[in-house]
Amino acid sequence: MSERTNAQPLVKTVDLKKLFKLKGGALLHAVDGVNLEIYPAETLGVVGESGCGKSTLGRTILKLIEPTDGKIYFEGEDITKYSVRQMRHKRRDMQIIFQDPYACLDARMSVVDIIAEYMFIHHVYKSRAETYNRAAQLMDQVGLARRYANAYPHELDGGRRQRIGIARALSLGPKMIVCDEPVSALDVSIQAQILNLLMDLQDELGLAYMFVTHDLSVVKHISNNIMVMYLGRCVELCSADELFANPLHPYTDALLAAIPKPDISLRGKEQKLIRGEVTSPINVKPGCRFASRCPFCTEKCTNTDPEFVEVTPGHFVSCFKVNNK
Amino acid sequence: MENTTNTAAAVDNSEFSFKRASQAKEIWRRFRKSKGALIGLILLLIIVGVLLFAPLFISYDAAIESDFANVLAKPSKEHIFGMDGYGHDIFARIIYGGRTSLTIALIATVTSCLFGSALGAIAGYFGGWVDSLIMRSLDIFMSVPDILFTMAVVVALGANAVNLIIALTLAYFSNYVRLVRSQVLTLSEQDYVEAARAGGSGNARIILKHIIPNAIGVIIVNVTLNVAKIIIYESTLSFLNLGMPPPQPEWGMMLSEAREFMRPAPHLLIFPAAAIVLCACSVNLVGDGLRDALDPHLKS
Structure with a gap:
């Protein structure tokens, strides 16, 4: 210290x-x-x-x-x-990553929408394309293959779901x-x-x-x-x-x-x-x-x-x- | 596995496009998979089509002009569903009656659902005194018998389509308040709602984007069940002379008129009843299909 x-x-x-x-x-x-x-x-x-x-x-x-x-x-x-x-x-x-990677993701939203959600709330980017682009970069950053972008959370395992949660937490910097x-x-x-x-x-x-x-x-x-x-x-x-x-x-x-x-x-x-x-x-x-x-x-x-x-x-x-x- | 991550600078900045079907296309793709839903949809489209283009093949006059020579006539070539007690053509009355009955039933279902769901969502989400206020008012509201309440509205405002819709909405919205409230109470405890809040989501956004979409399945089932119920309820009102003013045809009224002739002329009862059943079935099938199509869990 x-x-x-x-x-x-x-x-x-x-x-x-x-x-x-x-x-x-x-x-x-x-x-x-x-x-x-x-x-x-x-x-x-x-x-x-x-x-x-x-x-x-x-x-x-x-x-x-x-x-x-x-x-x-x-x-x-x-x-x-x-x-x-x-x-x-x-x-x-200030962000949070949750314990339960199953409950913390809305089952009705696709992976990329979950990651992009905070950026939409804060209007970080002007266009949807830019926001999704950033979401894709975040997926790279947390080691989540881009092919999962349109998947729904229930299709992924716990580790990948936790990566989604991390990407979401990182999205606002x-x-x-x-x-x-x-x-x-x-x-x-x-x-x-x-x-x-x-x-x-x-x-x-x-x-x-x-x-x-x-x-x-x-x-x-x-x-x-x-x-x-x-x-x-x-x-x-x-x-x-x-x-x-x-x-x-x-x-x-x-x-x-x-x-x-x-x-x-x-x-x-x-x-x-x-x-x-x-x-x-x-x-x-x-x-x-x-x-x-x-x-x-x-x-x-x-x-x-x-x-x-x-x-x-x-x-x-x-x-x-x-x-x- | 993938435990190395790219640095922020190294992230490739090339345009990334999601080959993504629009939400509506996705839903349609899933909807199509269910046979029952497709049959229901086709049935519903046929019914709506027939009702919409009715004036092209049968005139309204046949439905309201009495032909006393043919009172209670059995189905025949000229009158395929026969004639009723006032000498009206039953086929014409079903067609034109359907236009009013279905329109009123559908609109009343939608308005009661929207009104009730909104109140229920607010009560469940905000809790506390807001919840108490809404639910206690609802209790008072529900302690007055539905029929008495509806009668009061129609008598006070007069019997016409708009007032009937208002009366039916008031009679049916309370179901939705309780249903949606209970859903919201469960859903708003979920981690993803807290996650949305941690992202700076406002209450309206949480309700509209997270809670309603997750509660929609239950709501839709209730909506489809209610369409048929409301058609029957209209008949109750007609029976009390609170429905559409005669001789304007309406399915519910046709049923109540047919009661007197049930034994000598059962066709008076069978055809309008069949029309109601057909509508109710098709709406239910479409509703079931829609509920499944909206749930990504069931996507194969």
Whole structure:
């Protein structure tokens, strides 16, 4: 995080919150005070288990979901209170790639129409021919043969469909793309292709990614920085190498321990796994979110929210055990 | 496989043309594949053709002038479908009646579909108080019996074609509101709608470009079923003297007039009923074919 030439973050959130109102007045804390920074041409990996609010976080940053509280800055500009109309212009700079390559494409539109859609919305080109031409170039760029231009999405496999989604996200020339688990619905062989494509595109176009995933091996491969989320909270944030070498938060530790290791000497040995279930994100009480499953839990952990502290330069953790050292 | 990508500069800039059939041609190509749909279309074209060019081979006078010598006459060479209780030629009445009945039924179907679908789409898409307002108003609306409502409209405005269309539209639009609303509720949760929003799509564009095209299959089926229903409903109105003023012929009215003579002269009932069935069948066949043709999943 230190050798960065570009000082200004592309995206920055300050204490971002998204609470969903449930029936009966209960509040679901999907995103609960997240601070993050994404720098140009870098990837921030966001990991966490299902339901920890990582997808909601991505969508809230794009303002596809209205944040409840906190601030979102894009290139230093506060876009938190932007209306739908104001956001339209920002859509050119911030895009999203979806998890499910089947549901995110309209089955009634041909491939080229799907890719060209955003350009038509923004009147990027004057004529239809120019727009389709650009769509064809995008197909080349994402490695999708032009012969599929008039096909319909259901005729293609998952990998090709995900390439359509990527081409569409690229069509407006964005600076940042939220990748919402873009490979988790794909075969392992195709996952690698798509990940390579995303990294190639990052090199070529200087894109910043916010890469949401639950797959630690994927996130290690692609990220500069990694943020670990637990129940809407960011528990640890540091560079990818640092996280794998020196995990500080007990939850991160447990996550890394859960990666299967192809090592015969470990056979028969008991693994340290976290026990219990995720506590409910509804009407969360104060205190560390991880307290109920944490082997190092103290009384303090169940009463007070741990602060998000920079332990070593660029390495942030919110845990009393670490902070008190 | 293809894991290398060209750099932006290296993308070839030559004119790229999509050899693409127009949307209409595509749909027609798929429509043609279904035999039933083609038969329905041909039937419908014949019916429309006959009704359209009726004045060339039979005069309107035959339909409204009484020939009391031939009251209830059986089908014969001069009167191929026979005569009715007032001595009108049934064939002529079916032809001219069809012109009014079908026109009214088709227009009322289209208007009720457009009006109902628009309301349903708005209610389903925007949700919240808009939804509540529309759906609760609809509940009030539907708590008044259809027939009473239609009667009120026709009595208040007078019985003529335009008012009948208004009355029928009001009687039938509520189906579409509920149908389209439920479709929209499901469809607007889809990822591709969110993708469109992420691309800067406005609500109108999302509804028109993504939601309606995906809901169209269900709507079309309902439309085709409604054409026949509306023809029958017209007969109910005629029965209550709220249809087209006599002696102007109309299929529904012919049916209700035929009731009295059902035993001695069944041909009074059979021919107009057959005409309604034929129309309903052809519209249904065309509707089914159209629904399949509009769905790219079924493209082989």
